[in-house]
Amino acid sequence: MIRILIWIGLMGYSTLLFATEWHATQGDMIEVHVHSNEPIQSLSCLGKTWPIQAMNNHEWRGWIGVDLKSKNKVYPIIWTTSSSHIKDSLRVQKGKFRISNITVKKKMANFDSKAIQRIRADQQAIGKTYDIKVDMKPDFSQVRIPVEGIESTPFGAQRYVNGQPRSPHAGIDIAAPKGSIIVAPLAGKVLLVEDMFLNGKLIAIGHGFGLVSLYAHLGKSFVQVGEHVKAGQAIAEVGMSGRSTGPHLHWGVRFNHARINPHSLLALKNL
Ligand SMILES: [Zn+2]
Structure with missing residues (x-):
């Protein structure tokens, strides 16, 4: 196949006309590539800057996370070099998310102000871990599932607790016998170990690149x-x-x- 690359030079700004369109579904973490003779300095998409890595022969790769609630449309992807930009695009498709109903005891569904305060403090403690810099580069060829079991609630499920709508399920639930061993899916640094109101015993691990994984309802x-x-x-x-x-x-x-479907992280193993 002959690829014709046409560049338009405009006040130092260049645009590659035949840009690559990448595809993702809400909640996907994807790997994207670009060819550039000049070193790529940054990758931006969805209003954020994403990690990049140099490969051989002027190839660069980067990783983008599409939040569970990102709107389904086409977003620009901008690769920046010292003198120009390469523009690709990302088409985000709507996820097919299930509806999930759970019934719990009244005191675990309707919270008093003290419980609400605790839930907020828990959420804040978790949220803080997303900004902790971990000086590591995740090796996605190593990624593995933390525990084998039956997926009881999939990613993105719209939950109703005792009939009341709640935030969508920002993870997957894996049902497994009590005491089953959970392993780290990637190397990382432990950022948080805490006993929480809704999440129970929770661990957060930072893997570098702004990637954080969370484990909740733990035993030991x-x-x-x-x-x-x-x-x-x-x-x-x-x-x-x-x-x-x-x-x-x-x-x-x-x-x-961004709230990521863990299956899309697991899928990076085979790239
Ligand atoms: Zn869950």
């Missing part, structure tokens, strides 16, 4: 804040702490704050 945990873990290292046991109707792992992934 084996790690401490500040500790480095290897991919495949045991971090905790499956439990049913917090608001949980049975033993399971809630596994969440955040990439640059």
